[in-house]
Amino acid sequence: MNAELNQAVRMLNASVDGSLIVIGLVAPSGYAVNPDAVTRGIENLQAQGCIVKNFSDSERKFQRFAATDDERIAQLYAAAKDPEVDIVLALRGGYGLTRLLPELDFKLLADSGKLFVGHSDFTALQMGLLAHRGASSFSGPMLCDDFVREELSAYTLNSFWRCISQSEYTLTAQVTGNPELEVSGTLWGGNLAMLAHLVGSPYLPRVKGGILFVEDVNEHPYRVERMILQLLHAGVLDSQQALLLGDFSAYRLTDYDNGYDFEQMVAYLRTHLPIPVLTGLPFGHGRDKATLVVGAQATLHSQADGFSLSMQGYPSLKR
Numbered sequence: 001m002n003a004e005l006n007q008a009v010r011m012l013n014a015s016v017d018g019s020l021i022v023i024g025l026v027a028p029s030g031y032a033v034n035p036d037a038v039t040r041g042i043e044n045l046q047a048q049g050c051i052v053k054n055f056s057d058s059e060r061k062f063q064r065f066a067a068t069d070d071e072r073i074a075q076l077y078a079a080a081k082d083p084e085v086d087i088v089l090a091l092r093g094g095y096g097l098t099r100l101l102p103e104l105d106f107k108l109l110a111d112s113g114k115l116f117v118g119h120s121d122f123t124a125l126q127m128g129l130l131a132h133r134g135a136s137s138f139s140g141p142m143l144c145d146d147f148v149r150e151e152l153s154a155y156t157l158n159s160f161w162r163c164i165s166q167s168e169y170t171l172t173a174q175v176t177g178n179p180e181l182e183v184s185g186t187l188w189g190g191n192l193a194m195l196a197h198l199v200g201s202p203y204l205p206r207v208k209g210g211i212l213f214v215e216d217v218n219e220h221p222y223r224v225e226r227m228i229l230q231l232l233h234a235g236v237l238d239s240q241q242a243l244l245l246g247d248f249s250a251y252r253l254t255d256y257d258n259g260y261d262f263e264q265m266v267a268y269l270r271t272h273l274p275i276p277v278l279t280g281l282p283f284g285h286g287r288d289k290a291t292l293v294v295g296a297q298a299t300l301h302s303q304a305d306g307f308s309l310s311m312q313g314y315p316s317l318k319r
Helices: 003-015 035-047 069-081 097-103 106-111 120-133 154-164 192-198 221-233 262-272
Strands: 022-026 051-054 087-090 115-118 137-139 168-173 181-191 210-217 240-249 292-294 297-303 306-312
Touching: 022 069, 035 051, 069 087, 069 097, 069 106, 097 120, 106 120, 115 120, 115 154, 120 137, 120 181, 120 192, 120 292, 137 154, 154 168, 181 192, 181 240, 181 292, 192 210, 192 221, 210 221, 221 240, 221 262, 240 262, 240 297, 292 306
Parallel strands: 022 051, 022 087, 087 115, 115 137, 181 210, 210 240
Antiparallel strands: 137 292, 168 306, 181 297, 297 306
């Protein structure tokens, strides 16, 4: 992380109630692949002037999970109940939160006032919070891999700290080929596979007039199309004002695709969905990601050379 950003984060820390930001680290999904990387990530957060309380155990494994279901729920509750914790940060994604949803006390989590941050599998918790309590959360970095890289992404950290430290935040993207429009509504979404999985369950919010954003990794364009069509057929997209596509990476095309790539998939969606489809949202499993506020009131303004997404009216560190 560059010195300028490091200083900005330290100034932010000093401005929050005159005390350091306290991050509660939890592992509600997969286990740490490399425990040494967890140590490095914690050290990087501490170098930014944060205090880290680790409610997880980077050496712990239960099957493919970071701990048993009850233990992972206990981590979330312990972080939520700790009066010193400001931010509850997910260790990583993977799979595991879906198993916890029926047992989670969403009122306890929402009433804690903590800022819940993560993406990927963490989408399940974020959707549950929004559906059951109308509570906002942050689709943003996780400890792995965002805070453990040899060279941290200045873009990711700038977006995260600026978004989470103020009640209004605007991100911009330079991209061509999108429709021109200006719409306002509730911003929501996250990992596409998780959203499609939650269709028909009590954990998918019934958002009307919203702005839906999605991303995924290791998903071939035809599978992305299939999941988006599932949202369409379930009636989810009919009540949205726009669909924002983030980063879809790490898939591999084959000869069998015969020219069917991501661009062809987007072209198909734009002729078959009842709402505008925009590409170029800097969010997903890649190195550089913006932080987005699930449940915020947002305005999306798209022009020929790019778009802006303004979010407001959400809880932040500046109390």
